[in-house]
Amino acid sequence: MIAMLRGRVLRRGPDWVVVDVGGVGYRVAVPASTAAALPGPGEEVTLHTHTHVREDTLALYGFASEDELRLFEDLMTVSGMGPRLSLTALSTLRPAEFRRAIAEEDVASLTRISGVGRKTAQRMILELKGKLTPGPEGDAGPQAAAAFDAPESDAVAALVALGYAEADAARAVRAARAAKGEADTARLVRLALRELAPFDA
Numbered sequence: 001m002i003a004m005l006r007g008r009v010l011r012r013g014p015d016w017v018v019v020d021v022g023g024v025g026y027r028v029a030v031p032a033s034t035a036a037a038l039p040g041p042g043e044e045v046t047l048h049t050h051t052h053v054r055e056d057t058l059a060l061y062g063f064a065s066e067d068e069l070r071l072f073e074d075l076m077t078v079s080g081m082g083p084r085l086s087l088t089a090l091s092t093l094r095p096a097e098f099r100r101a102i103a104e105e106d107v108a109s110l111t112r113i114s115g116v117g118r119k120t121a122q123r124m125i126l127e128l129k130g131k132l133t134p135g136p137e138g139d140a141g142p143q144a145a146a147a148f149d150a151p152e153s154d155a156v157a158a159l160v161a162l163g164y165a166e167a168d169a170a171r172a173v174r175a176a177r178a179a180k181g182e183a184d185t186a187r188l189v190r191l192a193l194r195e196l197a198p199f200d201a
Contacts, residue, residue, distance in 0.1 A: 001051045002026075002060060006163070009041050015091070017062070019045060028062035029083075031072075032091035037064045037158040046163050050076075052083045061087060064157040065166050070133040071095050078127045080120065089113045094153050095135055102128050152177060155188035164196060172196045 005028065007021035017038055018025045028047060030038070039045055047062035048069040061083055063069040068090055075086035092113045093101065101109040102125055110121035152173050159169035169192065176183070176191035183191070 002049050003051075004046065004048055005060075005062065006044065006046045009039055009043055009045050011041060012038055015087075017045070017047075019047065019062075026060060028060045029087060030062050030064075031068065031087050033094065033154065033157055034062060034064040034068065034161070036154065037161040039161065044163060045161050047161075050083075059083065063090075064161040067095050067135050067166065068157075071098065071135075074128060074132050075124075078124050080123070085113075085115050088115060096153065099132055099135060102132060105129070151183065151185040151188055154185040155192060158185070158189050159192055159196070168196060 005019050005021055005026055007019040010018040010020045010025050016027060016029050018027050048066050050061045050072060052059045072086050072090060075081050075089055105125050107118060107121045110116055110124060155173045156169045160166050172192035172195035173188055175195045176188050180191060
C-alpha cells in the first residue's frame with residue numbers, strides 16, 4: 001500500500017495531480033482543498049495517500065493533510081460511500097465542517113454534497129456519529145469548526161503540501177493569526193513561513 005508520496009509536480013488538473021517520484025509518474029485524485037494548495041509544476045509536494053484496490057483497478061487518492069486522509073477513510077466505512085463520493089464530500093465540506101454536521105445531525109449541510117440525498121445523509125450520521133477520528137484540535141464537535149476558519153485551514157493545507165509537518169503548520173498558522181488577526185490565506189502562509197524559518201535553518 002502506498003501511504004505517502006513525495007516528489008515533484010509534473011502536471012495537474014482541477015481534481016488530480018501527477019507526481020514524479022524518482023522518474024515514475026503517479027496520478028493521484030485529490031479533493032478541491034488539496035488541489036488549491038498544490039505548488040506549480042516542477043515544485044516539490046508531499047501527499048498523504050490512500051491506495052484503493054479493486055479487481056481490475058488500482059487508484060491513488062491524495063491529501064495535503066493527514067486529517068483529510070483520516071476523514072476520507074472514515075467516510076469510506078459508510079455503506080454506499082465509495083472513494084469518489086468520499087472525495088466529493090471533502091471537496092464540498094472542510095473536515096471541521098463535516099465533523100460539525102455529523103455531531104449536530106445537520107442533514108441540510110450534508111446534502112450540499114453532490115450525490116448525497118437525505119437518506120444517504122441520515123445514514124452517514126447514523127454510522128459516523130461518535131466514531132469520527134478527532135481532528136487536529138482533538139475535538140469532533142462544534143468547537144473544532146471554530147478552531148480554524150477557512151483561510152487558516154487552507155493555509156495549513158498549503159504548508160503541509162510544501163513538506164511541513166501538520167502539527168508545525170498548525171502551530172505556525174495559529175501564531176500568525178495571533179500576531180496579525182484576520183488575514184487571507186496567502187498572507188497567513190507568508191507569515192507562517194516566517195514562523196517556520198528558524199526550524200529550516
